Amino acid sequence: MSLTSIRPWRTIERRKSRKIHVGSVPVGGDAPISVQTMTNTLTHDASATIKQVLACAEAGADIVRVSCPDVDSTLAMKEICRESPVPIVADIHFHYKRAIEAAEAGAACLRINPGNIGSPERVREVIRAANDHGCSIRIGVNAGSLEKHLLEKYAEPCPKAMIESGLDHIRILQDNDFHEFKISVKASDVFLAAAAYQGLAEATDAPIHLGITEAGGLTSGTIKSAIGLGNLLWSGIGDTIRVSLSADPVEEVKVGFEILKSLGLRHRGVNIISCPSCARQGFDVIETVAKLEDRLEHIKTPMSLSIIGCVVNGPGEALMTDVGFTGGGAGSGMIYWAGKQDHKIDNDKMLDHIVELVEKRAGEIEEGAKSDA
Ligand code: SF4
Secondary structure: OOHHHHOHHHOOOOOOOOOEEEOOEEEOOOOOOEEEEEOOOOOOOHHHHHHHHHHHHHOOOOEEEEEOOOHHHHHHHHHHHHHOOOOEEEEOOOOHHHHHHHHHHOOOEEEOOHHHOOOHHHHHHHHHHHHHOOOEEEEEEEHHHOOHHHHHHHOOOOHHHHHHHHHHHHHHHHHOOOOOEEEEEEEOOHHHHHHHHHHHHHHOOOOEEEOEOOOOOHHHHHHHHHHHHHHHHHOOOOOEEEOOOOOOHHHHHHHHHHHHHHOOOOOOOEEEEEOOOOOOOOOOHHHHHHHHHHHOOOOOOOEEEEEEOOOOOHHHHHOOOOEEEEEOOOOEEEEEEOOEEEEEEEHHHHHHHHHHHHHHHHHHHHHHHHHHO
16 A cells, blocks of 8 residues: 555645657656756857756756757757757747757757747748657746737736637647647746646646746745745646756756655655754754755665654654654764664764665665565
8 A cells, every 4th residue: 555545635636637758758647747957058068068967967857958049059959969868958939940950959859939930831840840850849838928919918917818828839739730748837926827827737638847937046936936836736737847046957956856855746865854953952953964965965765864853853753764863862862774763873973874874775775676676
């Protein structure tokens, strides 16, 4: 029996969407919710862009988007796509030729709004290139760049206008018998974005790319994204996510995973459960957790670790985690292994010891997964 079936309050019923592919990554249907980010290097600087793509992939990004504003960028795309371990999405605005060049260069997906690229013939050319090179398309509606006629009709960016824009773009692809697409309706306002996504989710079975656009800096943007995306994901909406921060793209990936981890939708790496600390703490919780986060970054195996300052909450939290440490008195604390009290360790040796134990437990989990397969 799965954990979710015995704890129904944790169950999230995902909206049923069609499955498409972004290169090797399935999006929609029963596929895991993928985490995306976007590079902020100059795309024509292929080596800087590849370096950033690799860092994002190492942090767990399933898909990385790269902006293609000019020919030099699409020229660099060939090398970027070849060197990237994850599928690359080419971000295109208006210039249909960049879309064709990006498809030819190996992009796995084109982010382009077919209604914005001009004549039906241009649209057909882009779709032909996508078909010829196995690219999917993301329709990316943004509250900040809605079509003029919709702004005139609705007076301001609103959920109805965004949904109508999305459905118009969808129709163009469908009329051209193209169905490998996903769609986003982003806004920087969480209320607007959430309402638009909710309406969109009812109006189409296309996979949905979630994002709160221009969310802000690391702290404010993380909170805004957690509220906006968290609310939608919790109600089952969303097949792939991008957290948009004015920060290093690696941070976007980390925040994306943390949001999914909080909702039990994806698991990756060590989920550290730690207390805020107070006068009862038997060791410096804050400093220890900061050091552990750093030293455990290489662990990709989903597992949990509790680091709790004292016995008020330590044993209870440790019950539910793979490895636990609870502060005690006299410069030492208790190690828990698979929820059970195991042995004592001095505070000054605890850091290295916990890292060793987590690595050991990760190895066991990996071995178990192999023998189950
Ligand atoms: S677990 Fe103990 S140390 Fe941590 S905040 Fe609670 S009472 Fe304070």
